[in-house]
Amino acid sequence: MKYVSCLFVSAWLLFSINGFALDPNIPHVEGELIIKFKTQITSGEEDILKIFADQVGFHKLQAKLKKDDSLELLNSYAWADIHHVRIRPGEDFDQVMGKIQGMEEVEYVEPNYIFSATFTTEAFEDAPSAQAFSSEQNRFSSAQALGAGQNVTVAVIDTGVDYTHADIASNMWINSGEVPGNGIDDDKNGYIDDINGWDFVNNDNDPYDDHYHGTHVSGIVLSLQNKARPVIKIMALKFLDYYGYGSTGDAINAIDYAVRNGAKILNNSWGGGFYSSALRDAIVATYNANRVFAVAAGNSAVNIDQEPSYPPSYLIPNMITVAALNSSDNLAWFSNYGPTGVHVGAPGVAIYSAVPKEQCSVPPCYKYLSGTSMATPYVAGVAAMMLSEQPELMHLQVKKIIMDTSVSNASLEGMIGKGSVEPSDAVTTASNTTPDGNIPPYTPSSISDSIGLSASESAGMGCGALVDITQGPKNGGGQGLTPTSGISLFLLSWPLLFVFFLRRQMRRKFVLSPF
Numbered sequence: 001m002k003y004v005s006c007l008f009v010s011a012w013l014l015f016s017i018n019g020f021a022l023d024p025n026i027p028h029v030e031g032e033l034i035i036k037f038k039t040q041i042t043s044g045e046e047d048i049l050k051i052f053a054d055q056v057g058f059h060k061l062q063a064k065l066k067k068d069d070s071l072e073l074l075n076s077y078a079w080a081d082i083h084h085v086r087i088r089p090g091e092d093f094d095q096v097m098g099k100i101q102g103m104e105e106v107e108y109v110e111p112n113y114i115f116s117a118t119f120t121t122e123a124f125e126d127a128p129s130a131q132a133f134s135s136e137q138n139r140f141s142s143a144q145a146l147g148a149g150q151n152v153t154v155a156v157i158d159t160g161v162d163y164t165h166a167d168i169a170s171n172m173w174i175n176s177g178e179v180p181g182n183g184i185d186d187d188k189n190g191y192i193d194d195i196n197g198w199d200f201v202n203n204d205n206d207p208y209d210d211h212y213h214g215t216h217v218s219g220i221v222l223s224l225q226n227k228a229r230p231v232i233k234i235m236a237l238k239f240l241d242y243y244g245y246g247s248t249g250d251a252i253n254a255i256d257y258a259v260r261n262g263a264k265i266l267n268n269s270w271g272g273g274f275y276s277s278a279l280r281d282a283i284v285a286t287y288n289a290n291r292v293f294a295v296a297a298g299n300s301a302v303n304i305d306q307e308p309s310y311p312p313s314y315l316i317p318n319m320i321t322v323a324a325l326n327s328s329d330n331l332a333w334f335s336n337y338g339p340t341g342v343h344v345g346a347p348g349v350a351i352y353s354a355v356p357k358e359q360c361s362v363p364p365c366y367k368y369l370s371g372t373s374m375a376t377p378y379v380a381g382v383a384a385m386m387l388s389e390q391p392e393l394m395h396l397q398v399k400k401i402i403m404d405t406s407v408s409n410a411s412l413e414g415m416i417g418k419g420s421v422e423p424s425d426a427v428t429t430a431s432n433t434t435p436d437g438n439i440p441p442y443t444p445s446s447i448s449d450s451i452g453l454s455a456s457e458s459a460g461m462g463c464g465a466l467v468d469i470t471q472g473p474k475n476g477g478g479q480g481l482t483p484t485s486g487i488s489l490f491l492l493s494w495p496l497l498f499v500f501f502l503r504r505q506m507r508r509k510f511v512l513s514p515f
Helices: 046-065 093-101 130-144 213-223 248-260 277-288 372-389 395-404 423-431 496-512
Strands: 014-016 019-021 028-037 071-077 082-087 106-115 152-158 197-199 232-238 265-268 292-296 319-325 344-347 351-355 365-369
Touching: 028 093, 028 248, 028 277, 071 248, 082 248, 082 277, 093 106, 106 248, 106 277, 152 213, 152 248, 152 372, 197 248, 213 232, 213 351, 213 365, 213 372, 232 248, 232 372, 248 265, 248 277, 265 372, 277 292, 292 372, 292 395, 319 372, 319 395, 344 372, 372 395, 372 423, 395 423
Parallel strands: 152 232, 152 265, 197 232, 265 292, 292 319, 319 344
Antiparallel strands: 014 019, 028 082, 028 106, 071 082, 351 365
16 A cells, blocks of 8 residues: 655746746645735834735735635735735636736745645555654653643644544643634634634645644654653644545644744645745744744655655745654655754654544554654754753754754765754754854845734645545545635724724733743
8 A cells, every 4th residue: 555645836936028838737625826016124113014004005906806706815914915816706816916016015925736636655554664663662752751831832733633632632732722522712723612723625624634744743753752751742733534535734834833933843744846925935034033943854765865855845944854764864765855954853654653543443542654754753853852941942952953963974965964863962053052142133025924823714725735545544534625704904093092002912922831
């Protein structure tokens, strides 16, 4: 049997002399666009005024395109002036997109891309690599001997999580600001009864894993902690559906939710081949929010320094890109590599972990899977243990310690930046490291960083894909991509006094967000 371990997509944009032309073969959500306004926010009181000016600009854009209500706002993110919109069915998609791109206030516009899986590695049902697996479990145990510090939340941005699994249930993140089942958004974060996370595919509060991948990833993250003294909490953010498809919009929504709701580490065992400016900007926002962004290198056995793959090739400083290693700490045959784009390696061959109860006849259920998807949560778990011991470490300190304490060998030199992650050494070093309290400025031209993530008022769509190409998941359901209802922008007629009040409130939200 073959199972998908990471996501890949072939997509590109074609531009002509007459304007934008969208290749019909590029997978995207029909009629949906992501727009980024030009922003030059400065420090001081004028920054919030610039935000409002940009909102005014968006309304002007709406006015230009709103003939017969042709443009609908689905979601908006003040931290990057990104707007997710939908055009009316029947409108010429290329013409509308080209018209928006030509507006002087627009920095970029791109389709709401759909990602799909095109590569797979073996799933070992009968544990043919039991000896190799045993050595990797010993490595897990070395980290379990440490860590009795503070709880750390890891957002698993994936297919969801079987939160009923015996190994996972007691380790789920619980939103203490919500009263379960009362149908009210008690904590005013824009999501009703989001107790364990959110399902951005079906736009509901039940992020159950109707595939298996996200549950397997979650089990690996949790395996790094001492079961007698658990400190890791899993936030379930489902952005891949039953069939393994999603959109860029859902990825951004999931990232936004994770940061605003206190996840210190975001695990991303997925990827794509096309460069998305909007997704890049969302990841930059996690840098500004002091989050660790763990990402899979990919399973195409290519040098991503020469053949870029995304998100790894965005090369944003808080990203830790992970290759898959076999039991001998050599690069797995399928793993992507690159001394610049790939930072460390971790166990990724025949990894035994939890899967949803629908995947076997007698739960709890487990499977052996291989891929950089399995290596990435190993590193996310190590990072969580480090932050449990020393919660005030900056993301760049976490990354540096993980890289510096890794162990290389001749086969890895020139293939990845450093070597094989050593959990015990990383956690011990972290516990003895003084936090520097400094996030160096990192501001690409297409994103502002002076405000931080702000609360949106509704959930939207997501990004990525995973598929069992032989038979698909076994537990039914799955409605595919479903556009979500939109939200309105701030009322622009509010007094100037409220503008300054809002500025203080927005900054307060950002500062109080757990780091």
